[in-house]
Each structure stands twice: as structure tokens, then as C-alpha cells.
Amino acid sequence: DAGITQSPRHKVTETGTPVTLRCHQTENHRYMYWYRQDPGHGLRLIHYSYGVKDTDKGEVSDGYSVSRSKTEDFLLTLESATSSQTSVYFCAISGGFYNEQFFGPGTRLTVL
Amino acid sequence: AQKITQTQPGMFVQEKEAVTLDCTYDTSDPSYGLFWYKQPSSGEMIFLIYQGSYDQQNATEGRYSLNFQKARKSANLVISASQLGDSAMYFCAMREEETSYDKVIFGPGTSLSVIP
Numbered sequence: 001d002a003g004i005t006q007s008p009r010h011k012v013t014e015t016g017t018p019v020t021l022r023c024h025q026t027e028n029h030r031y032m033y034w035y036r037q038d039p040g041h042g043l044r045l046i047h048y049s050y051g052v053k054d055t056d057k058g059e060v061s062d063g064y065s066v067s068r069s070k071t072e073d074f075l076l077t078l079e080s081a082t083s084s085q086t087s088v089y090f091c092a093i094s095g096g097f098y099n100e101q102f103f104g105p106g107t108r109l110t111v112l
Numbered sequence: 113a114q115k116i117t118q119t120q121p122g123m124f125v126q127e128k129e130a131v132t133l134d135c136t137y138d139t140s141d142p143s144y145g146l147f148w149y150k151q152p153s154s155g156e157m158i159f160l161i162y163q164g165s166y167d168q169q170n171a172t173e174g175r176y177s178l179n180f181q182k183a184r185k186s187a188n189l190v191i192s193a194s195q196l197g198d199s200a201m202y203f204c205a206m207r208e209e210e211t212s213y214d215k216v217i218f219g220p221g222t223s224l225s226v227i228p
């Protein structure tokens with residue numbers, strides 16, 4: 001158990017509203033990631049962080065922002081949610097013997 | 113640019129038989145790592161097996177083995193003696209080792225169904 005939690009686990013919101021997803025880790029890992037999972041696309045990287053206040057964009061970052069003010073927390077914000085952002089969002093950290101990624105349980109977000 | 117291809121959207125296998133899930137990758141980085149993850153219907157992502165680009169032998173982990181053919185840029189997952197609990201989505205992924213932030217690229221996945 002890599003000690004990664006995500007909140008909320010499910011959320012339904014309306015187009016145009018702001019949404020913040022939280023990822024919390026208890027492992028003190030440096031690298032944290034946000035992915036979205038959509039059918040036929042696997043997991044696509046939205047943003048990642050390599051330390052407190054150090055973040056950068058992934059391949060599908062448009063419409064998303066992130067913040068990391070503490071090692072253990074990585075927040076993903078949709079400033080103005082759109083229906084195309086309906087997805088399952090996974091947080092991950094790097095660790096383990098092969099530096100493999102450990103994933104949180106996911107957040108299912110529906111934008112109506 | 114990195115790319116992972118999984119050409120089998122869905123696969124069926126009889127219980128107790130072996131099955132191979134295909135994965136091809138594209139990278140110009142000489143040093144990279146390849147991963148396979150399993151995602152059962154419950155949704156969690158489970159790490160299965162890892163192969164480094166310089167590893168001389170194919171990786172094995174219990175009933176999972178990785179058929180690594182570097183020249184062909186393929187990293188197929190072999191599951192022996194399939195069990196009903198193996199029914200899941202399987203994702204191939206790659207990390208270029210020379211990046212500074214452990215960026216991992218995932219393929220689109222293969223859905224495996226094990227038939228009793």
C-alpha cells in the first residue's frame with residue numbers, strides 16, 4: 001500500500017464551475033503526477049511535480065492547473081469545467097524498486 | 113516522440129491457457145524502462161512487471177513474463193496458466209531513463225477476458 005488517497009472519489013458538476021481534486025501521499029515521495037484516463041487513450045499525463053512548488057505540464061494540460069504547497073499534497077484544478085473533462089483522474093507517485101508508479105484509487109468526474 | 117502501441121483492444125483466453133498481450137514502443141532514447149500494469153474492473157492500477165532496456169534477460173514475476181525483443185521494439189506480456197482473476201485491462205508503459213522527472217507514457221490498453 002503506497003499510501004495515496006484522492007478526494008473526492010466521485011464528483012458531478014456543471015459546465016463552467018471550478019473543480020479541485022486533491023491527492024495526498026504519506027510516503028514523502030518527491031515526484032507526483034496527475035493523469036486522466038479515457039477509453040482508447042490509456043492514461044495521459046496532465047501535470048507533474050518534482051518538488052514543493054515545482055510543477056510542469058504534461059501532454060494534456062490545457063484547462064488544468066496544479067499546485068503543490070506541501071510534499072504530501074498535490075492539487076489539480078479545473079478552472080472552468082467543460083464536458084470534455086469528464087474522465088477518471090488518477091494521481092500517482094514514483095517509488096519502489098524499479099521506481100515504478102503507484103496510483104491512487106482515482107476520481108470519477110462528470111461534467112454536465 | 114515516445115509512443116506505445118497496443119494493437120489488441122480485446123482478447124479472450126481459456127482458463128488455464130497462456131496468453132500474450134502485444135506491446136510495441138518507439139523511442140530514440142537508448143536507456144528506457146518498460147512496465148506493465150493491470151487494471152481490474154474495480155479500477156485500481158496494479159504494477160505487474162518491469163524490463164530495463166539494458167537487461168540481458170527477460171523479466172519474470174510469478175505467472176507474468178515479459179518477452180522483450182529490443183531490435184523489434186516490442187515488449188509483450190505473457191500470462192501463463194490464466195485465471196478468472198486475470199480478467200482486466202492491461203497497460204503497457206515506457207519511461208525514458210534520461211528524463212529528470214520519471215515521465216511515463218502509457219499505451220491504450222488491452223482488455224483481457226478469461227473464459228471458464
